[in-house]
Amino acid sequence: MPLIGMLRKYKNPMMKDTVAAMFAKEHQAEAIFFNPAQIDFEKKLIFGQMYKFGEWVEEVTYFPDVIYNDIPLRQDEPIYRQLQQEGLPFTTHRLGKSKLEFQEQMKQNAFLSKYVIDTISFKDVEQLDMLLQEHRTVFLKPNRGHKGLGIFIFEKFQDEIHVSNASGLQSKIPHKELGQYVMNIKDIEYHHLQPGVNSVTREGNPFIIRSYVGRDGAGQWRLFFHYAAVSPSKNKIVNVSVGSSITYITQFLDQMYGENAKMIKLNLNKLAIETAKQTQSMVEPTVDALGIDFGINEHGDIYMIEINAFPGTRPFEALVESRAIPYTLFLAKQRMENK
Structure with a gap:
């Protein structure tokens, strides 16, 4: 019976993990829930939890056949490398680019x-000003942002610029103060610009x-x-x-x-x-x-x-788990065939 390793960053299973474990059983497989701290690389053991008879119980298993991953790569790269050296296939890879x-x-x-x-790397305030003249609304985004964090929206209103972020309108500044405002943004050199779409x-x-x-x-x-x-x-x-x-x-x-x-x-x-x-x-x-x-x-x-x-699955978590488990088992089967 294939064993799916559910690698998570949190300590205890959530509802979506229970759903995934149930779907694994439907496909004649087992699932072991664990986080990086529960891996013994020397003995090749996982000290995790398994879903049995309607509840999660502590269990020790050998390394699984496949890793159903839920940790962004950059958060725990050593763990990835060590598990991949064991020949274990992974789900959920990043693109490897900003x-x-x-x-x-x-x-x-x-x-x-x-x-x-059209997306361009931020170079200077003059570049932003030219885009505002042409499009009126321009987004300033961090190159490695997520969940809308760190985004600024600049909107031109005659001689005034309105600046917003995820919390709403933040400032109304005279056009002549645009440069001072922008250059005070943390790590401004690691941002890019995008014209707004009238969506x-x-x-x-x-x-x-x-x-x-x-x-x-x-x-x-x-x-x-x-x-x-x-x-x-x-x-x-x-x-x-x-x-x-x-x-x-x-x-x-x-x-x-x-x-x-x-x-x-x-x-x-x-x-x-x-x-x-x-x-x-x-x-x-x-x-x-x-x-x-x-x-x-x-x-x-x-x-x-x-x-x-690394997309969020709300509010369709059950649907995603029902599709992700078959693909995870597809990877496990490929590994067995290539041994």
């Missing part, structure tokens, strides 16, 4: 370049479409779900982690685009899968899950805002 580096690569891709928003509801609230794609039990890309995330205010940052609400994609598109909604959804379906395929062609690690953020303007034109290689 968001700016990957955006630059997408511009050179014949397919993705048609949808990607807003009829009430003026910004929204994005999050498309979650992952691999199935045969290693093929599948669309798991879409949802629309809507900011509760006119604040331009849209992220569930900072308070944006989630709504069902079909009803949302119907309300926004009427008779064009069905075609837009079909285009999103195709675009999400093809984006995953093109992304894999540009990176070395085998990627198995992506969260792709799209904006849609008032005409129904779709723009790709960014691609996330």
Whole structure:
């Protein structure tokens, strides 16, 4: 019976881990929950927990056949290297590039370049000022940001600049003070700029479409779900982690685009899968899950805002676990066949 190692950064299983363990049993496999502190590399043992008869109990096992990973690579690289030296396959790899580096690569891709928003490395305030003159709204993003943290939005209003972040409007500054404000931002040299897309509801609230794609039990890309995330205010940052609400994609598109909604959804379906395929062609690690953020303007034109290689699964955790376990077992089977 295959043994799945559920590598987590926290000490005790959460509900999604219970769901994953139950799906593992449905596929005639077992799962051992553990964190980095519970690995004995010398004896090749895992001191973790297993789900038995409706509860988690402490258990000791030999190393598993595959690692179902939930720790971002940069947080515990030594653990990755040591486990990979044991020949264990992993799920959930990062792209191995900063968001700016990957955006630059997408511009050179014949397919993705048609949808990607122009993204440029921050050089100086004059560059930001020129973008504001042309687009009125410009995002300043950290090269390795996540969950909307560290993002600044600059909006031009005649001789005044409004500056917002994840918490809402922060400052209204005279245009002549833009340079002083920007140069006081921590690590400004490690940021990039992105023009805003007019992806807003009829009430003026910004929204994005999050498309979650992952691999199935045969290693093929599948669309798991879409949802629309809507900011509760006119604040331009849209992220569930900072308070944006989630709504069902079909009803949302119907309300926004009427008779064009069905075609837009079909285009999103195709675009999400093809984006995953093109992304894999540009990176070395085998990627198995992506969260792709799209904006849609008032005409129904779709723009790709960014691609996330360690995507959140809320509120579809059970659905994701049901698809992730078969892929995890696919990796274990590949390992056994290659021995």
